[in-house]
Amino acid sequence: MALNKELLDILACPKCKADVTLTPAEDGLTCAPCRAVYPIKEEIPIMLIEEAIPLADWENGVRERGKGAH
Template sequence: MEKNLLEILACPVCKGELIYDSSNQELICRFDRLAYPVINDIPVMIESRARRLSSEEEN
């Protein structure tokens, strides 16, 4: 994912910072504990498509 794109993207729920997890192809919002998928290099920033982070992933 391009660094410039990551700098302007924000969590659609809280408008907070996202962290890119390249191994899982996801954008992570630590505050809301959501992981948004990145499919074919396109972030899917829809809350209903995000998955909840497990308690192990939060740390």
């Protein structure tokens, strides 16, 4: 999946307003200061604070809030 570069340039973490970066698999957007990942579902970034997944959980395979690793 390719997220539009212009869209990526204007997106920011809704919690702290820091820049976000694509995960290596391009399936989420990482906020380094918050140590959180906002998932991308069907090519749409889900930029809701309550949908963010802690970075440690994301690295362990969790891709949805409240779900275990797949």
